[in-house]
Every structure is written in structure tokens, then in C-alpha cells.
Amino acid sequence: MLQESILNMSREMVGENIEKCKALILQCEEATTRRRALVHKLIQLRLRLQEMEDTAEVASTGVLVQLGHHLQPQKPPLSRTSKQYCDKCAHIIWGVIHISYFCSLCEYRCHGRCVEGTVRRCASAVLAEDPTYILRICPEVGLAAQNYKCAECKRIITNKSAWSEPRRCDYTGLYYCPACHWGSRVVLPARVLHNWDFEERGVSRQSKQFLALMRNRPVLNLQALNKHLVKFVEELTTVKKLREDILLMKRYLGSCRAAQETRMLRHLEERQHFVENAHMYSLQDLVDTEYGVLVPYLQRVHHSFSEHIKTSCLVCQGKGYICEICDVSEIIFPFDGGVVVCDGCSTVLHHLCYTSRGSKCPRCVRQEARRKQETAGGQGSAR
Ligand SMILES: [Zn+2]
Ligand SMILES: [Zn+2]
Ligand SMILES: [Zn+2]
Ligand SMILES: [Zn+2]
Ligand SMILES: [Zn+2]
Ligand SMILES: [Zn+2]
Structure with a gap:
């Protein structure tokens, strides 16, 4: 309620309200409910002011902020071979004729004329709020439950024409119109986690952008989500053992000056979470395990760490x-x-x-x- 009223204020009004709020707080007795409410309001007002200032700053650089997207004006595409489509209306973007915008955070792209009508929140904003996956396999509710409307833009979807055919997104289980679901295919976290199934399946644009941003995030705790997986997938057993060993070695390297000078732990820079624990995985880790990339990578790291500790460093050897x-x-x-x-x-x-x-x-x-x-x-x- 409070939020709503703040959202409708102009920048000047927010500034005035901050001053008023501060004065009222000073008049209030300590530890009263009213004082707490005022402090809370002051925080909200300050946050809103900051947000407005950020927006003003990007506006001065030609960047438009819409639903969390930071839309930068685009130059016409260089090559004519790679066609670009609008995420809002799904029509082609002709660089020479159309002004277009591109969100550097989630790769949302649209016509200048489509910026205002954008309904999709930026995947980076969605992720910032809740960086977790839907881990039920394609949780379908059915078209009727969706009132035969696209889950995103709410257009009516029917099988009567190709332009309005319902397309199911394998990630959300919901149906979308062809403008919101282009048939992009990706690996689904729920299917990997439950069935070790890496087949790519069709997802909506919204899901595709979200899943792309999530791909390298170590948010999957295999032990908690599906502990049998590690037992049944031989490569995962190997990965688990290597990661545990590497964590043990990290203790040596962390307290060895020579190792720190040569920045040995940097070997794991691209997968920082491997230095922190042995049980959190990103979807990319699992894909790399399946495609035989992760085990050799970890073996190389394991080898160079072990070589330092056991052979080349006297300090580590001494421990x-x-x-x-x-x-x-x-x-x-x-x-x-x-x-x-x-x-x-x-x-x-x-x-x-x-x-x-x-x-x-x-x-x-x-x-x-x-x-x-x-x-x-x-x-x-x-x-
Ligand atoms: Zn975006
Ligand atoms: Zn458009
Ligand atoms: Zn739609
Ligand atoms: Zn050492
Ligand atoms: Zn012995
Ligand atoms: Zn003992």
C-alpha cells in the first residue's frame, strides 16, 4: 500500500517526503510503533529516490529502463545473414529501417516501437529476486486452466491458426503463443536432475533467457535433491571424489606462500564454487560431466595441485x-x-x-x- 503511493510520486515529491519523514522521526519517542513505521517509510523513500536517480542516469546515456531491462539502442546488424527478431512482436528487425533496443543483461531485443508494450520482466531481475529453478518436470496445468490464453502476453491461443497455436514450454509447463515461444530448445534442469536426461526441449523465450542466466550458477545441491544420482552416474562419483580431494588440497595451498604467489587456486577461477564446497553444482557442471569435459578438467587441476604439495613444495610436503x-x-x-x-x-x-x-x-x-x-x-x- 505504502509502496504503491511512493511509486506514483515525482522525484521532487519523494525528496520532500524524505525531509518530512526525517522531521517526524525526530519528534517521535524512541521505540514506538509509529517511529518504527516512519523509519521503514524513510528507507522505502530513500530506495525509491536511488532508483529514480539510477534511471535518470541511464536515460542520459540513451539507455531505456523497462521492467528491469537496460535497453541500449542498437546499430543496424552488421551481417544480413543473421536475422534478428523482436522479443515483443516476434517480427523481424530490419537494421536499416528499424530502431531497435537490446538488453545487455538478458539479451531481450525489441523494436523501438515495442519498448513501451514490453510485458516480459528482465530475466536478470527475476533471477535477482529468486535464483532457483522449477525442479518439477514440465509442470503442466493444461490449456483450460490457462483460459486458452498465452501464459505471458495473455493472447488467446487456439489450434485454429498457425499464428495462434499453443506451444508448450517444457520448463514452466505452461502454454504460450508463437510470439512468446519460438521453439528454442535447451537442456532442462529438472530432467537432468531426476532422469539424467540431457535431451534439449522446446521452451518459451522467457524461460530461455532465464535458463541462460542461471546456467553457470551453482544452485543445485545434488546430495539434497537426488542423492541416488551420484551413486548411479559413475562420472558423478568421480567428480565428487575429485572435488573432495581438491578441497583438502586447498587447505595446503591456502596456507602456502609459494602457492599463493603463483596463484594456484586461480586454476579453479572459472568454477569458483569448487573452491568453496563439494556438493553444489551448476547445470553447466552437469552438462560438462555428461559430455566428458568436467572429469579431465578436474583431473588436470588435481594433478597440478598434488604435484605442488607432494613433490615441488617443501613447505607443503612438511605438512x-x-x-x-x-x-x-x-x-x-x-x-x-x-x-x-x-x-x-x-x-x-x-x-x-x-x-x-x-x-x-x-x-x-x-x-x-x-x-x-x-x-x-x-x-x-x-x-
Ligand atoms: Zn533484460
Ligand atoms: Zn517488435
Ligand atoms: Zn504470448
Ligand atoms: Zn606449498
Ligand atoms: Zn600404514
Ligand atoms: Zn584419531
Whole structure:
């Protein structure tokens, strides 16, 4: 309600209201409901003023702001071979005749005359509000539930003519008119996640633009969404192991000056989330896993990290472990194959040695024994 009234104010009015609001707050007693409401209003007014100033700034550069889009005026397309179409009316954009605009945030493109009639919010604004996927496979409700209207522009859609045929979007499950659904085909996150199915399917323009922006975002927690997937897809098991190893290695590299100077962790720059955790995936990660790109990439990173820690850097080498059970002088690391890391004390042991001792860590066993002795001793002296 408040928002609505602020939205209709001119810039001057917003400025005046900010001053009024400030004065009223000063007259109010601390910690009253009225004061809180005024402070809240002041925040909203300030945000609105900022928004208006931003808009004014882009307006002075020829950029139009419409529903979150930052529409830049376009020069005529250079080549005649790649045709461009308007996202609003779906007609062709003739560079020489038409003024057109292009949103650099979501790649929405339209005729100058179509800017005002734009109904699609910028995908970047939608994403900023809620960067999550619909994870039900094509959640269709049916044409009748949509009143035979396009889910986006609300035009009537019927099978009577090709111009108004209903087209289903595999991402939202909704039907669209041909102007809002051009038959673009993409990989769907829900199908990948539930069925490991990478077949591209038809989606609306709106979905296509949203999915393109989401593609590299690490928003899929495989463990929580479908834990069986990692078990059944062999490559994912490999990816998971490599990522876990890399996280272990990151601890070494993070505290090694030589590694920092050569910026080793930069190897993972293009997939920053791999440095942060081992369970979040972007849709692109999954596509790359399926197409055999991700495993070799991670193996390369794994190899160069491991080479630094185990071979070329004395500082990192010095932080390795010697198996306490067999005590051979081989230095082992938590990311080596055939070792276990103790949950209790983080020491590293050969897997075979560990199981030969009934899967008990000698260091923890010793500590436990000492603690028991101490408590027994302590009780004795108290008596
Ligand atoms: Zn946009
Ligand atoms: Zn148009
Ligand atoms: Zn439509
Ligand atoms: Zn090092
Ligand atoms: Zn051992
Ligand atoms: Zn232990």
C-alpha cells in the first residue's frame, strides 16, 4: 500500500517526503510503533529516490529502463545473414529501417516501437529476486486452466491458426503463443536432475533467457535433491571424489606462500564454487560431466595441485603424515588414494593398516586411555 503511493510520486515529491519523514522521526519517542513505521517509510523513500536517480542516469546515456531491462539502442546488424527478431512482436528487425533496443543483461531485443508494450520482466531481475529453478518436470496445468490464453502476453491461443497455436514450454509447463515461444530448445534442469536426461526441449523465450542466466550458477545441491544420482552416474562419483580431494588440497595451498604467489587456486577461477564446497553444482557442471569435459578438467587441476604439495613444495610436503601404524617413512596426505582420515584427530593412516587394527585410530585410542586414567586419578584424589 505504502509502496504503491511512493511509486506514483515525482522525484521532487519523494525528496520532500524524505525531509518530512526525517522531521517526524525526530519528534517521535524512541521505540514506538509509529517511529518504527516512519523509519521503514524513510528507507522505502530513500530506495525509491536511488532508483529514480539510477534511471535518470541511464536515460542520459540513451539507455531505456523497462521492467528491469537496460535497453541500449542498437546499430543496424552488421551481417544480413543473421536475422534478428523482436522479443515483443516476434517480427523481424530490419537494421536499416528499424530502431531497435537490446538488453545487455538478458539479451531481450525489441523494436523501438515495442519498448513501451514490453510485458516480459528482465530475466536478470527475476533471477535477482529468486535464483532457483522449477525442479518439477514440465509442470503442466493444461490449456483450460490457462483460459486458452498465452501464459505471458495473455493472447488467446487456439489450434485454429498457425499464428495462434499453443506451444508448450517444457520448463514452466505452461502454454504460450508463437510470439512468446519460438521453439528454442535447451537442456532442462529438472530432467537432468531426476532422469539424467540431457535431451534439449522446446521452451518459451522467457524461460530461455532465464535458463541462460542461471546456467553457470551453482544452485543445485545434488546430495539434497537426488542423492541416488551420484551413486548411479559413475562420472558423478568421480567428480565428487575429485572435488573432495581438491578441497583438502586447498587447505595446503591456502596456507602456502609459494602457492599463493603463483596463484594456484586461480586454476579453479572459472568454477569458483569448487573452491568453496563439494556438493553444489551448476547445470553447466552437469552438462560438462555428461559430455566428458568436467572429469579431465578436474583431473588436470588435481594433478597440478598434488604435484605442488607432494613433490615441488617443501613447505607443503612438511605438512604430510606418516602412518602411525606401520610407521614406514612414506609421507601420506589426506587426498591420497588408499588412506583414511581419522574423524577424531584428523591424522592420516593407510587404509589397510587401519582396518587391520579393527578400524581404530591408535592416536585416539591412546588419548581415550589417557583421559580415562586422568578422570580415575582425579576422582581418587577428590576422595
Ligand atoms: Zn533484460
Ligand atoms: Zn517488435
Ligand atoms: Zn504470448
Ligand atoms: Zn606449498
Ligand atoms: Zn600404514
Ligand atoms: Zn584419531
